[in-house]
Amino acid sequence: MSDRPSLQVKRRSFLRGGIGVLTAGTGATLIPSEHASAAAASAAKLLRPHKVVASARQAQGTPPVPPVIRSRQALNTAQQATLPLTQGGTTYDMAQEVSWLDGSHFAVGRWDGSMSIFAYENAQFVGPLMSTVVNTPSDEGVQMITPLGGGAIATSNDNGSLAIWAAPPNRWSQLRLGGHPAYDSSLGVATNGAWLPVGNPSTLVVGHDSGYLSLWSYNPTGFRLSFNKSVNLQNPNPVNPFNSHVLYGMAILSSRSPGVVVVGSDDGYVSIVAVPSGAILSQTVFNKAAQRGINSVSTLGNKLLVSNCSVGLADYNLWYYSIQTSPWGITLLDKKNLIVNMQLPQAFNFDAIWGSYSGGPCWFASTEEGVLWMGTADTHINVIGEQNLGDRAVGAALAYTSSPGRLVSVMDDLEQFATGAP
Numbered sequence: 457m458s459d460r461p462s463l464q465v466k467r468r469s470f471l472r473g474g475i476g477v478l479t480a481g482t483g484a485t486l487i488p489s490e491h492a493s494a495a496a497a498s499a500a501k502l503l504r505p506h507k508v509v510a511s512a513r514q515a516q517g518t519p520p521v522p523p524v525i526r527s528r529q530a531l532n533t534a535q536q537a538t539l540p541l542t543q544g545g546t547t548y549d550m551a552q553e554v555s556w557l558d559g560s561h562f563a564v565g566r567w568d569g570s571m572s573i574f575a576y577e578n579a580q581f582v583g584p585l586m587s588t589v590v591n592t593p594s595d596e597g598v599q600m601i602t603p604l605g606g607g608a609i610a611t612s613n614d615n616g617s618l619a620i621w622a623a624p625p626n627r628w629s630q631l632r633l634g635g636h637p638a639y640d641s642s643l644g645v646a647t648n649g650a651w652l653p654v655g656n657p658s659t660l661v662v663g664h665d666s667g668y669l670s671l672w673s674y675n676p677t678g679f680r681l682s683f684n685k686s687v688n689l690q691n692p693n694p695v696n697p698f699n700s701h702v703l704y705g706m707a708i709l710s711s712r713s714p715g716v717v718v719v720g721s722d723d724g725y726v727s728i729v730a731v732p733s734g735a736i737l738s739q740t741v742f743n744k745a746a747q748r749g750i751n752s753v754s755t756l757g758n759k760l761l762v763s764n765c766s767v768g769l770a771d772y773n774l775w776y777y778s779i780q781t782s783p784w785g786i787t788l789l790d791k792k793n794l795i796v797n798m799q800l801p802q803a804f805n806f807d808a809i810w811g812s813y814s815g816g817p818c819w820f821a822s823t824e825e826g827v828l829w830m831g832t833a834d835t836h837i838n839v840i841g842e843q844n845l846g847d848r849a850v851g852a853a854l855a856y857t858s859s860p861g862r863l864v865s866v867m868d869d870l871e872q873f874a875t876g877a878p
Contacts, residue, residue: 522550522567523704523722524804524824524850527748527765530697531801550850551866553648555601556857561587561628563609564853564866565598571611571621573628576862576872584864584872587628592619593636602649602660608634608679610649610660616641618662620679634679643668643686648706652715655732659684661717667691667701669719671734687734695724695746705753705762709779718779720750720762726777728784737784742775748802754819755779756810759833760786761819763808766793773805774821776837790836794821794829806851812861814876820863822852828865845871 521529553565557573562584564572569592574584592598594614602610606625613619617638623631644665651674652659660672660681667690673682690701705720715731724746728737742750748765755761758779766773772791779786795803804824811820813830818840821829826847831839845852845865852867861877864870 522552522850523702523751524765524806526698527802527804531767550848550868551853552597552599553601554853554855554864554866555603556855556862556864557603557609557628558626559857559859559862562855562857562864563601564870565601565611567597569595569597571598571601573631574864574870575628576864584870588631590621590631590633593617593633596645600646600649600662602651602662604651604660604674604676604679606676608676610651610662610681612646615643615645615665618646618681620681622679637672637681637683639670639683640686642666643670647703650706650708650717652708652711652717652731654711654713654715659715659732661706661729661731663703663706663719665700665702667703667721667723669703669729669734671732673732684732685734687729687736689719689721689725689727689729689736689739691721691723691725691739691741694722694749695741695743696722696749697747698722700749702749704749704751707753707755707760709755718753718755718760720753722749724749726750726753726760726762726786728779728786738786740786742777742786743772745771747771751805752807752809754809756817759810761808761810761833763805763821765802765804766795767802769793769795769798773803773823774808774837776833790833792837792839794823794827794839794842796825796827796842800825804851807854809854809856811856811863811875812858812877818875820854820856822854822865822867824851826850826852826867828852828871845869847871 549568551566556562560576572589573587575587577585592613596614600612607623609621611619613636617636619636620634621631622634646662647665648663650661657673657675660674662670669687671684700722702722707718709716709718717729719727724741725739726742727739742762747767750764752763760777762775772793774792776790777786806822808821818832826845827842829842847867847869852865856863861875863873
């Protein structure tokens with residue numbers, strides 16, 4: 457891309473790990489990274505035999521595959537030669553979700569049904585250290601991880617229940633299953649969530665692969681979740697060719713009462729929803745010419761980032777909006793196509809999030825080329841540069857925490873970065 461400075465990446469290997477320095481052309485950005493191997497990140501496989509599982513989407517007639525792979529399959533219309541065999545399902549061990557639990561620990565959810573908790577490690581040449589690993593009761597992929605405070609975590613389980621986990625304060629190694637509250641299976645598996653301290657008691661908002669939200673009251677005494685209502689956010693005219701309405705993205709816009717969340721859907725809708733009422737404040741198709749839906753959303757004040765998969769060089773996979781409150785809605789400010797190899801038929805932006813570095817607020821994004829991107833956004837998007845993560849090229853889940861600034865990137869392998877922000 458012509459508007460980004462070149463990067464020089466220096467990496468010293470140590471076994472499978474290493475430490476690298478990503479340096480922008482201006483010399484202003486230094487991001488040390490430590491690396492954890494796929495063997496450690498996928499240690500949950502040691503707890504049980506490898507198993508082929510079916511997801512809610514398989515039951516609904518679409519393949520139980522990660523969205524980036526599904527998108528690639530849609531582009532490949534040619535018939536491939538096959539062996540005289542009948543193929544069953546596939547279990548993918550790649551990461552789908554990563555979420556910070558506190559300033560030093562984060563949880564990684566994978567398609568193989570495992571959730572691993574890691575401790576951020578400051579020592580040079582040492583990657584994040586695993587604190588514990590658990591499997592969902594259903595053995596289905598962990599697509600949602602939402603901290604509830606006080607050592608509690610809500611995760612996806614199957615197409616008719618969540619899972620609640622709890623640990624004593626600062627003792628994530630003692631994490632135990634606290635229950636799996638049920639809901640109507642027509643909602644489908646949970647794909648993301650947000651906990652807001654609004655309502656009495658507080659409220660958990662859950663996005664589902666049906667295109668519906670569910671709202672729950674959460675009582676920390678006994679870690680009890682009570683279902684309140686569901687809200688239909690489906691776009692009647694999906695932008696994707698799969699007729700998919702999966703709510704892949706969710707971000708908190710306001711945690712004050714009433715709260716507000718922004719939800720991004722595979723069908724193209726950006727929905728703004730009040731919490732705990734569930735009132736729909738606005739719905740906008742992020743790009744009327746889109747061929748794929750939304751993979752993630754992230755907010756910083758009234759700024760909104762939307763990631764998607766671009767198809768062809770005339771498309772874009774990072775969108776930047778402002779959010780208005782009177783009336784509610786979004787206004788496009790800029791867009792970029794984050795891609796290195798211009799010959800690729802698609803560029804899947806797996807995740808885009810706001811963060812901060814030594815120079816102030818910034819954004820990070822991960823694409824299916826196995827690349828981590830970094831930039832800023834004010835009146836328009838500015839790309840600082842990119843760094844190859846050296847992992848499988850399908851895109852990594854990202855999570856950022858502040859005080860100090862720390863970024864984690866998880867696909868098969870796990871990378872941790874100090875961003876330089878205080």
